[in-house]
Amino acid sequence: MAEEVKAVLKNADAVCFDVDSTVIREEGIDELARFCGKYKEITELTAKAMGGGMTFQESLKMRLSILNPTRKQVDEFIRTKPATLTPNVDKLIALLQRKRIPVYLISGGFKCIIEPIAQKLNISEENVFANRMKFYFNGKKLLNVQQKYSNYLF
Template sequence: MWISTLPEALSEWQRTLCTAPLWQLADDTLVATEHAQDSAWLVAVGEALNPAALSRLGKLLGEQRVSAVLYPLPEAARPTLLLGCDRFSPELVAALREHAFAFDVCHLRTLPTLAQPGLLVMDMDSTAIRIECIDEIARLAGVGEQVAAVTAAAMQGKLEFADSLRNRVALLEGAPVSILDEVAANMPWMPGLPELVETLKGAGWKVAIASGGFTRFAGELQRALGLDAIHANELAVEEGRLTGKVTGRIVDAAVKAEELTALGEQYGIALTQRVAVGDGANDLKMMAAAGLGIAIHAKPVVRAQAAASIEHHDLDGVLCLLQASRAATLRWTR
């Protein structure tokens, strides 16, 4: 079957592909097969998915000599394709990153499943929420430009995180603690956050935050969403004003990774079922310690190292990745 003969909308593919249990992808064609493949995965998410997109993916797979089978469409938050591969190919990962797609696509060694217990640990600033809280605090304290510049450099991995945090917090000395309440009251959630948490917790997963930000804001999310754990920094306060210091051990990259591992062991979660999501260089060690590390709207240094990268979606894209594995046990049927 020529891929070009498929309906333009994914939602209509079922009636065309139900004549075979599975379909082998071969450049511009689909060949009926009964043989599944699950040595690695390719997941694509986005409204731009159509026959032309599948054909383009098939060409890249062929160039890298990766055999792939198209599974039935997953029930996911956004249009999603799941392809099982005969092997994992670092060369395919590199080729996918070189192409500009209008959808998110990831080639993965393993894919967590919602059918088993799991753990998702998120960064907070610019991941679970759409702002960097310290930048908002600084703006209200009148030192916004100085702090924002240091934040940007730290997230790109150009500065050591703990030192950069101390330097930024020092600029907040004397600011009224009421500023924290103002930022918390106007904290914009990343789109898809409540749906992601609700779906995962409904599947028996644990959801936590490990943040280089502050407990005042992570605690707000924990109360609103029922998060299982939070780990963040504590701003020191005296007589209603910030002292310009952080109390306790700073939550840097190493601490985030330790927290993910500790939570995984505490809840008895298999490594392949541990997922880390973040956007900055401070999240890379946590991603490396997880079974799957997902970058979201990330800095280039993070996109280059993360196993999966979400650019065209928000946390709904993360949810689609985790929902995709449901289709791996299915077959196309009438």
């Protein structure tokens, strides 16, 4: 199997990685929920969605209506609770980059949470495809989520 993987990577034009529980050890929305004090409700919905009990879009909408973070909470979460990279993923991505193979991060999670991970891995922001949280001008209430990519991914 290892030889097959090496052959595929050697001939790859690009490599796309999922982020939550793949590039990082955590599920970003679950950790944001823990930070905001709503972990139990959110993780139950995450498990239901991952088990096929509802669509990704339904699950995301329900989780965000429960979570309803402010811009300040999201910024503080990103600043104080950095994600944990999966062991050796940084080495794999660096190897791909040395071989000039473009690397993309594609996620049903949130771009604002994924961007620091991309920076740590030297992945361009333009190679990150994820949902975007949009807040009212004062940042106190979540306006909506731009699900530009998740409709195609899940």
